[in-house]
Amino acid sequence: MNMMTQTMLPDGTNPEGVDPFPPLNLQTREELTDIVVHGPAFSHATTKLRAFLVYADLPFTHMQHLKAKPQGIRPGTDYRKVPNIDVAGRQVNDSGIILKHLLPAIGLEFNHEWEERIVNELDTTFKLHCTSEDWARLAVATMGAPRFMKWLIGPMLKRLECKQARYNIKMTGLGHREGDEVKFAIDFKHSMSGKFHNGDTPGHVDISFYGFLAGYLHGECAIAETMINKAGLHSWAAKMKRIIPLKKLFEHGW
Template sequence: MLPDGSNPEGVAPNPPLGWTGKTDLKDVIVHGPAFSHATTKLRTFLEYAGVPFRHEQHLKAKPQGIKPNSSYRKVPVIDVAGRQVNDSWIILQNLLPALGIEMDAAWEERIVMELDTTFKLHCTSTDWARLAVATVGAPSVMKWLIGPMLARMECKQARHNIATTGLGHREGDEIAFARDFKRSMQGKFHGGTEPGHVDLSFYGFLAGYLHAGSPIAANMVKQAGLEPWVSAMKKVVPLETLFPKTIK
């Protein structure tokens, strides 16, 4: 474990968290900016399950969203009953069973390694600028500067991940991904008559882009014929609950 007792990336917390149900999820705080795909995805699961939580964006904190004495430097991070848990994959592995949601590891891996990387590489300056303005309240007059800066930064990060991490980051095609999702749907939702893990994870990933009206998300949804699914997911977890006006 890290010096503050929290888990390193890819390592299960020790001692085990022991989350067996929603009653174990007390005093929940999600750390990480609304701009972050993974942070919004985690908040989507909590909103859907009706688990009360506080969202701390910590946009000015260094490192972002992390306790001052922690040596972990990524988001999201979750605090439950005063205990910090790191790494979105580890968090979901422990959180979903407590919420009564079965995790589909193969689809989660595609969302984390393929879709996230693809968006980092394929989003335009317009996509990034709209996302920043809509989710974290970046000044709209600065869109001409923010968009290109984020496009360069995110593309560089994706290339680095592909080349050096060895975790399986890869470039794909966002429309092909969405069509694969559509073909594997079991009904109104991917999970059938009710949203399952894959619905919530994919929707949570897209939520910021949908809220911002980013062209890449709009085109992806249209080309794959996912408009009915998006409308259904918005009723389950409204975008307004994930991105309240106070942060716009």
């Protein structure tokens, strides 16, 4: 048996951090057919993928699996995280792996260094640093959670997300780590090469960072607004909102 096949999950799909086997070999937009994104609008990783598809004007369906147990996890699959995606008859897991294979087909260069920071550092940092109010606002804005339930939803999500972050750091061995969200935003600002990180037009890093923040910006969460303010990213954020409107990302959020 080829050693690569042994790294796949029992259902034949890729685990987190592992490339699909057999290789996808997606080269052109025309090959990106029958796209379905699986994962709740609440998930910043899921929203990040949808931001790329909206930017590329690719048709897709979004399945949130809100009635699944556990909620949001795609039923009938061995991959127990979100998001994953169906494309051209294949299921692909892990947002970073998905983008690595999707971006060349839509004419964007994949930046491994920044995607790794977004997936392992920024994601973990938000899980640990978001307040109960941040989580509640995110849930209301992206999922239509009742406002009067904020007092219950916020603390519950904070506990769950902190637990997940600590588990990822300790157990997965994939590089999950706690950082400083404001420093991340300042690093992003300092590495910009024009109106955008990519120059005159958005590139991989712009869309990935914006897609990650989109739900928090939509919910006017303090953690995201503080990042934008302290890093001086107001102009960049305004341009990204015009190119990938928040309403378009969340108009079918619930």
